[in-house]
Amino acid sequence: MIWFDDRFVPESESKVSYLDRGYCFGDGVYEVFRVYAGQVYEGAAHYERLVRSAREIKLRLPYPLEEIERIVLELIERERLRDGSVYLQITRGVAPRAHSFPPADTQPVLLVYASPAKRRVESMRGGIAAITRPDERWLRCDIKSLNLLGSVLAKQEAEEAGADDVILHRDGIVTECSASNVMIVKDGVLLTHPANRLILHGVTRAVVLRLARELGIPAEERPFSLETLRRADEAFLTSTIMEVMPIVAIDGARVGDGAPGPVTRRLQQAYEATIPASALSGGGGQ
Structure with missing residues (x-):
């Protein structure tokens, strides 16, 4: 199960548009969270960096930060993830390919997925x-x-x-x-x-x-x-x-x-x- 484009969906059902600016330009930001015993490690620092990265490229968050945090926690719970990582990515959205920013009302796309991982x-x-x-x-x-x-x-x-x-x-x-x-x-x-x-x-x-x-x-x-x-x-x-x-x-x-x-x-x-x-x-x- 992943969060993609406004909802939880099975991984097999996620479809990235060929016009997504993350695909065309790498126009987006990401974070990787470590999960230990079902808990996000140093979550506040990761979210602070996510907000900063988005601000530096003039990318608005698709939801309030509190809602993004809720999505991450719900995904961990749905996946029953104990030890692993959560990958979170936000792109500037889907729009006709052009180097300049798309219209201001273009909805950013949020992708979140979780993976088990052993400590090395x-x-x-x-x-x-x-x-x-x-x-x-x-x-x-x-x-x-x-x-x-x-x-x-x-x-x-x-x-x-x-x-x-x-x-x-x-x-x-x-x-x-x-x-x-x-x-x-x-x-x-x-x-x-x-x-x-x-x-x-x-x-x-x-x-x-x-x-x-x-x-x-x-x-x-x-x-x-x-x-x-x-x-x-x-x-x-x-x-x-x-x-x-x-x-x-x-x-x-x-x-x-x-x-x-x-x-x-x-x-x-x-x-x-x-x-x-x-x-x-x-x-x-x-």
């Missing part, structure tokens, strides 16, 4: 490998828009190179990964790119920075170079689905001693403490 516990324990590539995306990465071709191509490069993800950089300054934020630890200090227009303002990123402050781990939001990345003692990415994911190899070279480091482990444990215990048992279930 094994990868969280052992770490993943990444490669580095130039960041060739547009300059408004702070907007969670549907324009993801740059990220798709970067992720595919990682797959073809036998890596799990790609760390992007602009003229040698590290920004983020294909669909997540990246952090490093050097001499006990946590470093991550500032939350400006060049990266997405990650919800999990914000949680981890808050946890670092609570744990007394020095943290700085400032640009750092590829050279600094390659000399890091620890590295990890953060995202709604990947949580706190250690990176133990970059471009074929080990990060630190090639295993998740102590700061990463402390942050993983602190993050897990914010998740309902029932979602952690057995490594996270369907």
Whole structure:
């Protein structure tokens, strides 16, 4: 069951118009919510970002935010989703194809669906490998828009190179990964790119920075170079689905001693403490 174009319908009955501006132009925004034990994790932060993204591209919400929240919660209940994710997308609607905005009364289209997902516990324990590539995306990465071709191509490069993800950089300054934020630890200090227009303002990123402050781990939001990345003692990415994911190899070279480091482990444990215990048992279930 999904929510599509003003009602709950079976997935097989959903039909996207070829004139939907999301299909023609990627003209829309989206959010991905993590669900633990049937509850939306950090929902307020996700909805705040959804509203901001829509405002930045001058897209009106199809319903009041409270109604969108109700739809998400009802979908979780209908699907009996315990642990997984909810994908929410809003496009500018269906209209004759033209680059300029359609008439003001064009109704935006809301799509919401839920999927079960297990936590990637094994990868969280052992770490993943990444490669580095130039960041060739547009300059408004702070907007969670549907324009993801740059990220798709970067992720595919990682797959073809036998890596799990790609760390992007602009003229040698590290920004983020294909669909997540990246952090490093050097001499006990946590470093991550500032939350400006060049990266997405990650919800999990914000949680981890808050946890670092609570744990007394020095943290700085400032640009750092590829050279600094390659000399890091620890590295990890953060995202709604990947949580706190250690990176133990970059471009074929080990990060630190090639295993998740102590700061990463402390942050993983602190993050897990914010998740309902029932979602952690057995490594996270369907």
